[in-house]
Amino acid sequence: MSNPFMRTTANLLSHFAFAVVLACSVVLAGGVPSAHAATAIKPPISRVININSGLCVVVRGESEGARAVQTGCDSYRDQLWYFVPTGDRFGEIFLLQNLNSKRCLVARGMGESYVVQTTCDARYRDQRWRFSGPEGYFRLSNENSYLCLVVRTRVPETPLVQTDCNTGYADQFWKLYPVD
Numbered sequence: 001m002s003n004p005f006m007r008t009t010a011n012l013l014s015h016f017a018f019a020v021v022l023a024c025s026v027v028l029a030g031g032v033p034s035a036h037a038a039t040a041i042k043p044p045i046s047r048v049i050n051i052n053s054g055l056c057v058v059v060r061g062e063s064e065g066a067r068a069v070q071t072g073c074d075s076y077r078d079q080l081w082y083f084v085p086t087g088d089r090f091g092e093i094f095l096l097q098n099l100n101s102k103r104c105l106v107a108r109g110m111g112e113s114y115v116v117q118t119t120c121d122a123r124y125r126d127q128r129w130r131f132s133g134p135e136g137y138f139r140l141s142n143e144n145s146y147l148c149l150v151v152r153t154r155v156p157e158t159p160l161v162q163t164d165c166n167t168g169y170a171d172q173f174w175k176l177y178p179v180d
Helices: 004-028 035-040
Strands: 045-050 056-058 069-071 081-085 093-098 104-107 113-118 129-132 139-142 148-150 161-163 174-179
Antiparallel strands (some): 045 056, 045 081, 056 069, 129 139
């Protein structure tokens, strides 16, 4: 892995795997993770950047149902995301929780629809997102609809939607930029 971004993404995913293993071992040992333990295993924070546009995912404000759009990347909290492990057996499925609103991305329904934020609850499959794709880049497909997260233009403020997955379109691929 000579590309620094690929190393960063691999490192980020290894942190997720460590968090899942740690949480599972605490539960399997008969314990319940304490508030301190939950803080210790908090997933890393990242910006989510569309490969086609080079813009970041943002949800402005804290309201239920606020749309996710793309915007120029900056240091604002509403552009920062936790990738919260759902405990799936392969470690590929996450909730995408906004650092500012503490709400998660959701794509409701089985057809094309806007992606919005809602109260996080891993029991709902429409809030669960699967990582897949070539090393260094990935697609995010919704666990409920099996449709992919996409932003169709390079224009700021364009809403994110879920649509049919197609590896031939760069607007369906994303990268992470971890923030310390």
